[in-house]
Amino acid sequence: MSYYRLMIWYLKGRKEYTRIGYEAASKHFCEDDLKVDCKGKVYVITGANSGIGKCVALDVAKRGGCVHMVCRNPQYAETAKNEIVEASGSKDVYIHILDLSVPRDVVKFANEFQETVNSCDVLVNNAGCMLHEKQVDGDGLEKNFATNSLGTHILTKKLMPLLKKTDKSRVVTVTSGGMLLQKLSHEDIQLEKMVPFDGTTAYSQQKRQQVTMTEMYAKEYPEVHFSVMHPGWADTPAVRSAMPSFYEKMKDTLRTPEQGADTALWLAISDKALQHPSGLFFQDRAPVSIHLPLAWTRSTDAEKEIFMNQMNELMKKFDDSHT
Numbered sequence: 001m002s003y004y005r006l007m008i009w010y011l012k013g014r015k016e017y018t019r020i021g022y023e024a025a026s027k028h029f030c031e032d033d034l035k036v037d038c039k040g041k042v043y044v045i046t047g048a049n050s051g052i053g054k055c056v057a058l059d060v061a062k063r064g065g066c067v068h069m070v071c072r073n074p075q076y077a078e079t080a081k082n083e084i085v086e087a088s089g090s091k092d093v094y095i096h097i098l099d100l101s102v103p104r105d106v107v108k109f110a111n112e113f114q115e116t117v118n119s120c121d122v123l124v125n126n127a128g129c130m131l132h133e134k135q136v137d138g139d140g141l142e143k144n145f146a147t148n149s150l151g152t153h154i155l156t157k158k159l160m161p162l163l164k165k166t167d168k169s170r171v172v173t174v175t176s177g178g179m180l181l182q183k184l185s186h187e188d189i190q191l192e193k194m195v196p197f198d199g200t201t202a203y204s205q206q207k208r209q210q211v212t213m214t215e216m217y218a219k220e221y222p223e224v225h226f227s228v229m230h231p232g233w234a235d236t237p238a239v240r241s242a243m244p245s246f247y248e249k250m251k252d253t254l255r256t257p258e259q260g261a262d263t264a265l266w267l268a269i270s271d272k273a274l275q276h277p278s279g280l281f282f283q284d285r286a287p288v289s290i291h292l293p294l295a296w297t298r299s300t301d302a303e304k305e306i307f308m309n310q311m312n313e314l315m316k317k318f319d320d321s322h323t
């Protein structure tokens with residue numbers, strides 16, 4: 001990665017991604033955008049026990065939406081659910097235990113969800129991780145990739161029949177501005193050639209992959225509204241544990257989890273969000289560029305197709321019904 005690109009990104013981040021950035025951007029927000037009645041709608045939110053996902057889940061529950069929390073850890077999930085139920089006064093909150101890094105379990109969850117709940121208005125792909133030690137499972141999947149990219153892809157594709165049959169359905173994916181540092185690695189999608197392994201680079205690459213996936217889904221499924229967003233730099237458990245030195249340096253300037261979650265919520269519930277074309281990347285309730293100025297991060301349509309074909313081939317390995 002070029003030093004120039006990193007410098008530009010860091011300076012942009014200090015200005016836009018911090019709490020000050022949020023406060024400046026939010027002066028242009030329209031308060032009424034979030035005055036929405038979510039009653040009668042089903043929201044599936046991954047990583048809803050913590051940080052940004054939990055804030056979105058709570059705000060949807062407060063507005064009467066039916067919340068399905070997709071979480072990895074039963075104890076964390078139960079604690080968060082109790083807090084959401086208490087703070088929102090809604091009992092329409094359900095837990096599903098799923099480790100998104102296990103593709104067979106993602107397929108099983110989605111099949112069961114179709115059979116039991118059989119409805120999905122909004123999917124929020126929020127769960128994510130940045131592991132610094134390389135972990136590869138028996139199927140050859142690196143864990144960051146399995147969670148951030150493949151898990152997100154399989155869940156989105158598998159819930160598509162439900163999303164497609166619902167009017168004004170949406171998929172919101174929480175990416176990271178770190179993706180601006182990466183060009184899509186369309187052939188080596190798991191960065192197997194990266195030696196030594198670097199978790200931060202892998203994470204940024206997968207966040208770029210989520211942006212490409214969103215763009216490609218929008219073309220493939222015009223009936224559904226897709227968006228992908230950067231929360232800014234928010235004080236959450238993931239930032240504290242995965243980026244301790246960044247956290248130490250930046251902790252006084254970070255956004256609150258609620259500020260980080262604002263655009264994800266806005267994309268998930270507001271009418272305004274639907275006025276934007278499907279497939280765009282958002283920051284603070286506005287579509288923004290997916291490339292830094294003069295950065296060599298653009299991919300051709302053919303490269304994006306090669307990447308998506310590989311994602312679909314991988315998915316097929318775990319889901320016989322996917323063709």
Ligand SMILES: NC(=O)c1ccc[n+]([C@@H]2O[C@H](COP(=O)([O-])OP(=O)(O)OC[C@H]3O[C@@H](n4cnc5c(N)ncnc54)[C@H](OP(=O)(O)O)[C@@H]3O)[C@@H](O)[C@H]2O)c1
Nearest residue numbers: 047050051052072099100101126127128176233234236238
């Ligand atoms: N906070 C920021 O500044 C920032 C900046 C850019 C992007 N993001 C993105 O925002 C999203 C939410 O992160 P956060 O900052 O709110 O951190 P967080 O509070 O730590 O939330 C991360 C969530 O993802 C879940 N998760 C991780 N791996 C999983 C897996 N294999 N299966 C199921 N769930 C899994 C975690 O579950 P456990 O509780 O069980 O670990 C947790 O609920 C992530 O996609 C992250 O990349 C955050």
